[in-house]
Amino acid sequence: MSTDQVHADKYVSTEVELYSVNNTSEPTKQAFFFPTIKKYLSSEAPGKKVLDIGCGTGDWTKYAAECGAKSVDGFDISEEMVELSKQATAGLINVTICVGDATNMTYGNNRFDIALSFYITCVLHKEAFTTHFTELHRVLVPGGKAVVLNLARSAFDVMFLKEHTDQVMVEKNIKTALETLPRNPTNQQINEALADLHDVVLVTFTLDSTGHLYRVTDVNQLTNGQVVWIKTQIMVFPDYYYSADYINEQIKTAGLSIDYIEHYFTEERRISYNNSKPRIKLERYITEDPPFLLYHLSKSSN
Structure with missing residues (x-):
């Protein structure tokens, strides 16, 4: 690891847990991101084996299980987050939670139908960023799907x-x-x-x-x-920071395909959010040039 990387990690690694704790507390996530992922899991998770990477407080692990997933595995690098996830999913027999690393997953090859990676890539240094997509490809079954949240330009x-x-x-x-x-x-x-x-x-x-x-x-x-x-x-x-071109390159190098990139900051949701009387109302440009994008990826079925 380079000297620059050590310098960078002293900032980012110490904030991963804090990021995870606040993942569900920001009003804009609840207004824009939550409806999109709930719709996706309601449609795609039933009967599937789901992996929740960096599961944090266990919200999406729990939701996937409640949607009828065959099984849901969640892991997080933070022991504290793992404990919170276990509490959130207590009583769900199709859920397994453990401590784990997004760049060195302990699961076998070709295991999961769906993998979720939310707010993970933005806290990974370059080497880990590339490895994460390689690991995604490895653990997905042929024809499997991944949903990855990335910061937009x-x-x-x-x-x-x-x-x-x-x-x-x-x-x-x-x-x-x-x-x-x-x-x-x-x-x-x-x-x-x-x-x-x-x-x-x-x-x-x-x-x-x-x-x-x-x-x-x-x-x-x-x-x-x-x-x-x-x-x-x-x-x-x-x-x-990672550019769109760099993200696309790493995804394709890992052997994954980009099915489509979803823009979930819709104008309808912005209006609904503003009408809900939040402390901070949003201007229209957040829907015209959104700060986050969802990458829908897949592994070849061949």
Whole structure:
């Protein structure tokens, strides 16, 4: 592992558990992502062997089982998350939960009909990112399917704001917050500095060559595997950047096919979300240029 990789891992690896804990708490996930996955599992899971990679608090493990899956295996790298998943799925006889690694799965070849990988790829460094897709291909049966959630281009260089927000004022507040940070700040320092950006739905930061944090305004400034910090409504997450071309390349190199890429931030859901009176209402551009995409993948049946 390179020196740069060790430097990156000190940020991202410490936040994986935190990311997982908050996976189901953000209102936009409940409004946009949840309906899509519930519909998918209701249709595809019955009678199938399902793998939930990075199962976190066990929400999708439980839902797949309740939809009639033949069996559901879930694993997470965090023992604390595994315990929460076991609690969530207690009493479901078709569920098995364990500690595991998304880049070195302990399952045999050609075992699962469906694999779920949500919020996993964005916390994997380059070597692990590639291995994850290779492992997906290995554990899927011929003709098996995988659903992978990836950050989209706009997550890195578009600033999504609360409806009717003064962008100039937000940019001024960001500038002020960044000026308080030292070189090579810790995750805690970054969280504290950006905590008061309440009008931000999503905005991304990274370190420059001197170790100072700055807001990303051009995705072309980033390189594959670079650490970024994404400020959402509830907190700041350190992730890795990967371009669409790089993602596509790794998927195909692993032997998987991209059946289609789903854009689940629909205008209908945005209107419904805003009408539900959330604390932060969403502008239309979140549906026109969504920050997340679902990759529907498959393994050849040959």
